[in-house]
Amino acid sequence: MWRTVGGVIVGYIVMGAFVFVSFTAAYVGMGPERAFQPGSYNVSVLWAVTSFSLGLVAALLGGFVCVRIARRSLGPRILAGLVVLLGLLMAIPVLTADASSDPGPRGADVGSVEAMTKAKQPVWFALANPVIGAVGVLVGGRLRRNAAVQ
Numbered sequence: 001m002w003r004t005v006g007g008v009i010v011g012y013i014v015m016g017a018f019v020f021v022s023f024t025a026a027y028v029g030m031g032p033e034r035a036f037q038p039g040s041y042n043v044s045v046l047w048a049v050t051s052f053s054l055g056l057v058a059a060l061l062g063g064f065v066c067v068r069i070a071r072r073s074l075g076p077r078i079l080a081g082l083v084v085l086l087g088l089l090m091a092i093p094v095l096t097a098d099a100s101s102d103p104g105p106r107g108a109d110v111g112s113v114e115a116m117t118k119a120k121q122p123v124w125f126a127l128a129n130p131v132i133g134a135v136g137v138l139v140g141g142r143l144r145r146n147a148a149v150q
Contacts (some may be wrong), residue, residue, distance in 0.1 A: 007075035011137070012082065018058040027052050032109070042120045052132055059083065059136025060143070069109040075090030076141025080134040087130025094126035
């Protein structure tokens, strides 16, 4: 049981660390002009695709590490459930936001912290992230299990 708990915790930490580092690097590489739609804090299609891709890689890594530590498929299943739960909780502000919370026009020089706090994502984006994350965790967990069988 403790291996499973440890696998879930370490898997989640790996996911969080990868997301932090990769998203920061992606934003620095892209800059605000490519990460957002012109003059606004609405995320661009490029950012959406990059976000989904990096999120999927993070989930695959998290599932892989989780099952490696847990040594059973229960770990990634618990981690996937946690990803869905926390992802839906983080989607609540997007679902409940109204037009009056508009941060206004975006300037040319936007730091990563300001971008993170003011970014506006569509509802479908906020709801799809936890699903993609959970699927990635489960697939990552199966990669390790399948590799161990061969």
